[in-house]
Amino acid sequence: SQTIHQWPATLVQPVGSPLSLECTVEGTSNPNLYWYRQAAGRGLQLLFYSVGIGQISSEVPQNLSASRPQDRQFILSSKKLLLSDSGFYLCAWNPLGRDQYFGPGTRLLVL
């Protein structure tokens, strides 16, 4: 069966510090991978998606970047965090055209 992992679960970082959130998927090959951000009490905003190794599409201009160094690994990064980067970050994958499977999420608080 397929499983998706995210870590850390919670992160508190000072403004200006770097960020690296990792997402890995098990039990599937060549998945489409997605990073979303969810502000408190709001819907999901798609940040990045990837259809293959090294292939990243950015949905919104922002302070974050993404990378896909391996088939089942998706990383969300920042060189310098802003207060506005606080939120709940969700990784997801899906079989083409079907529903998405979400990881447990990382709650990021930038102080």
Next chain:
Amino acid sequence: SQQGEEDPQALSIQEGENATMNCSYKTSINNLQWYRQNSGRGLVHLILIRSNEREKHSGRLRVTLDTSKKSSSLLITASRAADTASYFCATLNTGTASKLTFGTGTRLQVTL
């Protein structure tokens, strides 16, 4: 941008009652999906309805889709306290390489 809009934003009902949530969207879709999110957790897929379908059932869930009105509804029958969560609709839009566009969600509270 979020094209899906759910209403109501919040809904409070008593256990045993039915809960109906609505979703509207703006562009042509391949399918529409409903997800559930417990507080502080990831989303869980509930049901998918394709653009050529009008109604679908799964257990206590009933989803309708009206593509002429660009709207969908999720009905939860005989609600339980455990149904308390946020519910999101998401559309897979035509020609968007499997990207889902999520709505803003409906917060459902089921009380005993």
